Amino acid sequence: xxxxxxxxxxxxxxxxxxxxxxxxxxxxxxxxxxxxxxxxxxxxxxxxxxxxxxxxxxxxxxxxxxxxxxxxxxxxxxxxxxxxxxxxxxxxxxxxx
Amino acid sequence: xxxxxxxxxxxxxxxxxxxxxxxxxxxxxxxxxxxxxxxxxxxxxxxxxxxxxxxxxxxxxxxxxxxxxxxxxxxxxxxxxxxxxxxxxxxxxxxxxxxxxxxxxxxxxxxxxxxxxxxxxxxxxxxxxxxxxxxxxxxxxxxxxxxxxxxxxxxxxxxxxxxxxxxxxxxxxxxxxxxxxxxxxxxxxxxxxxxxxxxxxxxxxxxxxxxxxxxxxxxxxxxxxxxxxxxxxxxxxxxxxxxxxxxxxxxxxxxxxxxxxxxxxxxxxxxxxxxxx
Numbered sequence: 001x002x003x004x005x006x007x008x009x010x011x012x013x014x015x016x017x018x019x020x021x022x023x024x025x026x027x028x029x030x031x032x033x034x035x036x037x038x039x040x041x042x043x044x045x046x047x048x049x050x051x052x053x054x055x056x057x058x059x060x061x062x063x064x065x066x067x068x069x070x071x072x073x074x075x076x077x078x079x080x081x082x083x084x085x086x087x088x089x090x091x092x093x094x095x096x097x
Numbered sequence: 098x099x100x101x102x103x104x105x106x107x108x109x110x111x112x113x114x115x116x117x118x119x120x121x122x123x124x125x126x127x128x129x130x131x132x133x134x135x136x137x138x139x140x141x142x143x144x145x146x147x148x149x150x151x152x153x154x155x156x157x158x159x160x161x162x163x164x165x166x167x168x169x170x171x172x173x174x175x176x177x178x179x180x181x182x183x184x185x186x187x188x189x190x191x192x193x194x195x196x197x198x199x200x201x202x203x204x205x206x207x208x209x210x211x212x213x214x215x216x217x218x219x220x221x222x223x224x225x226x227x228x229x230x231x232x233x234x235x236x237x238x239x240x241x242x243x244x245x246x247x248x249x250x251x252x253x254x255x256x257x258x259x260x261x262x263x264x265x266x267x268x269x270x271x272x273x274x275x276x277x278x279x280x281x282x283x284x285x286x287x288x289x290x291x292x293x294x295x296x297x298x299x300x301x302x303x304x305x306x307x308x309x310x311x312x313x314x315x316x317x318x319x320x321x322x323x324x325x326x327x328x329x330x331x332x333x334x335x336x337x338x339x340x341x342x343x344x345x346x347x348x349x350x351x352x353x354x355x356x357x358x359x360x361x362x363x364x365x366x367x368x369x370x371x372x373x374x
Contacts, residue, residue, distance in 0.1 A: 004173065008166030011159040011306075018156070019335060022328035029325045030103050042324035049152060049331070050314055052159050053306040060177060076177055079307060082184040086311040089192055090318020 003063040007056050014052025021045030054083050101325035108139065109326055113153060113333025114340075121341025123357060126154055126277030126305065127334055129213055132206065133364045135330075137371060143202045144194060145323065147275025148316035151309040152327040153334040154277045158306030160335060162299075169241040170299040172292070175254060178237065179264040179300075183278065183308040186268025191315035194273050203372030206274050207365040213280045214361035217354050220284060239296055255291040264304075272312020277305040 025041030032038060057080045064072040112134045116127030128150040135146035165171055194202065234240050238253040254260065263285040267278035279301040286297040316322050 002167070004167045004169075004171075007173070008163050011163035011166065015156060015160045015163060015335075019332065022324075022331055026101075026106060026325055026328040026332070029101060030106060034101065034325055039324075042328055046152065046317065046322065046324045046327060049155055049159075050310055050317065053155060053310045056159075057180075057307060060173075072174060072177060075181055079177065079180045079184050082181070082188055083307065083311055083314070086184075086188050086191065086314040087318075089188070090314045092318075093195065093315065094318045094320070 003060065006059055006063065010056050010059050011052060014048055014055065018045045018048040018052065021048060054080070057083065101323070101329075105139070106325065106329040109135070109149075109329040110333040112138075113330040114337035117153070117157065117334035117337025117339075118341035119337075119357065120157070120334075121338040123217070123354060125213075125280045125283075126157060127337065128154055128274075128276035129210065129280065129361065130364075131330065131334070132275045133210075133368065136203070137364075137367055142321075143199045143206075144316060144319070144321045145326075147194065147202075147273075148313060148322040149327045149330045150275035151272065151313035151316065152322065153330050154271070154275075154309040155306050155313060156331045156335055157338055158277070158302055158304075158309065161338070162303045162306065165299055165303075169239065170296055171303045172237070172239040172296055172300045173303070175237045175239070175260075175292075176300045176304045179260060179282075180304050180307050182261045182264035183268030183271070183282075183304055184311045186265040186270075187272040187308045187311035188315075190269040190272035191312040193269075194312075195315070195319060197273075200372040202273065203368045207368035207372065209270060209274060209276070210361045210365040210368065214358040214365070216280060216284055217358045217361070239292075241296060243295075250293055250296075252291055252293055252296065256289050260286055260290045268308045268311070271305065271308050272315070275312075277301075278308060279305060 021041045022045035025038050025045055028038035029042065034042070057076055061073060061076045061080060064076060112131060116131040119130055120127035131150045131153060132146045135141045135149060136143050162171060234251050235253050238251070240249060240251045243250050263282045267282040270276065270281060271278035279298065283297045283301050286292045287294045313322065
């Protein structure tokens with residue numbers, strides 16, 4: 001599969017899974033409140049949404065590396081590192097509060 | 098943190114639908130409309146509004162790019178290169194936002210809204226330049242088939258440092274203010290870097306998912322992202338942008354651009370009025 005098609009599949013899959021989780025979670029939250037299953041579905045939906053672009057970057061790294069395109073492998077690794085820095089900052093903020 | 102009720106969720110869903118539809122019709126994300134609605138109308142703290150808006154940016158980027166993948170309009174190599182700058186800018190913006198007061202963020206938003214309105218008004222009649230199809234696009238350039246003219250458009254990227262600088266600023270503004278940032282980099286990529294408007298817009302839409310993720314993750318860690326409210330906004334924006342793309346033609350949207358520029362001037366004035374208190 002070409003890189004464009006693989007990325008298309010990753011993005012579409014992420015959107016569908018997160019939208020279904022968010023829709024089901026929101027519906028349940030409005031009926032029963034935000035605890036329990038509704039909370040889990042909503043948080044899963046948000047995490048899948050946030051993970052989708054990250055997954056797209058990881059797939060790109062693998063593709064460029066397999067094509068031995070080292071310049072673009074390095075660039076996409078830097079993008080992944082920046083996303084991981086954000087996640088790290090999020091954890092640091094989380095602990096401080 | 099505002100709690101979710103059926104009425105609030107419905108309001109946010111409808112606002113998201115409207116913002117998504119306008120965004121698709123105008124060729125920009127809906128965040129520039131969604132953030133002021135959540136902040137000024139519903140009274141959410143600015144950072145909570147920005148966090149919700151960023152999740153809708155991610156969803157729009159992913160779904161629009163999934164539909165376009167394989168059509169060559171998205172310049173993936175250029176996008177990945179510029180993402181180094183947007184994600185870095187966004188990371189710094191997300192952290193900076195935690196230390197700025199709400200009134201300063203509102204004034205910043207007011208300033209950016211005016212710039213967006215002016216860009217929209219000055220670009221009412223822009224058209225693409227069709228370049229020599231036999232030209233060599235180079236490593237970062239691109240080539241795509243244009244349906245309207247039936248021809249192949251080929252372009253090379255000029256002034257790469259300008260593109261990188263604009264991407265950094267766009268990323269920074271994106272996570273500070275909760276917008277996609279395409280309105281900042283698309284005109285620059287088009288006017289100065291030789292990239293046809295449609296390719297610039299598609300590449301920008303592809304990039305803003307990663308850009309917004311770098312910012313949204315920080316807001317989420319800070320506890321500023323309320324999942325139920327974000328769910329309502331994301332589902333609304335998805336519906337709205339789907340409808341906007343299906344039923345609207347961006348070419349005939351000139352009067353809509355003028356109207357929205359007026360709305361943005363009003364939004365800007367409201368942001369300054371609120372931020373000045």
